Amino acid sequence: MSQQALDVPNIDWPKLRDTILASSIYALTGVNNWSIRHPYVAAGALICISANPDILLTPLRLTGRTACYIGLLPLRLILWPFKLLGRFILYIFGFRKQGVAKDSLASQYQSHLYGGYVPRDSTFARFQSYGTADYYDDIEEALVSANADDYENRGLDAGSAVAVAVSWLSAIGAVFVLGRKWGWWN
Numbered sequence: 344m345s346q347q348a349l350d351v352p353n354i355d356w357p358k359l360r361d362t363i364l365a366s367s368i369y370a371l372t373g374v375n376n377w378s379i380r381h382p383y384v385a386a387g388a389l390i391c392i393s394a395n396p397d398i399l400l401t402p403l404r405l406t407g408r409t410a411c412y413i414g415l416l417p418l419r420l421i422l423w424p425f426k427l428l429g430r431f432i433l434y435i436f437g438f439r440k441q442g443v444a445k446d447s448l449a450s451q452y453q454s455h456l457y458g459g460y461v462p463r464d465s466t467f468a469r470f471q472s473y474g475t476a477d478y479y480d481d482i483e484e485a486l487v488s489a490n491a492d493d494y495e496n497r498g499l500d501a502g503s504a505v506a507v508a509v510s511w512l513s514a515i516g517a518v519f520v521l522g523r524k525w526g527w528w529n
Contacts, residue, residue, distance in 0.1 A: 382520050382523065382524035383524075385517075385520050386520045386521045389516045389517035389520065392513040393513035393517065396505075396506040396509040399509055400505065400506060429473070430473070430474075433473055434474070437449035437450055438470050438471060438474025438475075440475055441475070442474075442475060443474075449470070452467070
């Protein structure tokens with residue numbers, strides 16, 4: 344199939360971003376105005392979500408990986424420079440994609456302290472792992488696996504932390520809506 348057969352539109356990305364941002368602001372303003380006109384209904388809905396966060400989380404879970412990617416995008420953007428800095432520092436010390444570089448600080452440290460044997464859970468082994476890992480690993484996979492391991496140790500499921508956060512935020516939102524109606528914030 345030739346390029347002429349495909350009619351691919353030229354996307355104006357800044358205009359698309361501005362449209363999405365303006366639509367989001369419009370929707371949030373509408374929800375805020377509705378909560379001002381109907382504070383008890385809004386507080387009741389927020390209390391129901393606080394009591395059972397699965398009301399809100401089930402549709403998000405059904406969307407799967409897309410929701411996770413969009414939800415963690417701000418975190419990715421914040422952590423990306425730090426991730427690159429860490430990779431750069433490891434590269435400078437000699438932890439490369441092919442392994443420990445010859446005549447580097449890492450190789451000298453390894454030969455002086457460990458010789459031919461590197462303990463499995465040592466910091467040096469972790470640095471080797473980070474140095475040889477792909478530079479474009481998804482951060483959410485690392486977070487999800489770390490959180491899953493953490494929750495398995497505590498006997499909790501991985502989704503419970505999100506459910507607790509949604510529950511607390513909904514309860515705080517209900518207090519805010521009612522406090523605004525009752526004049527607490529004047």
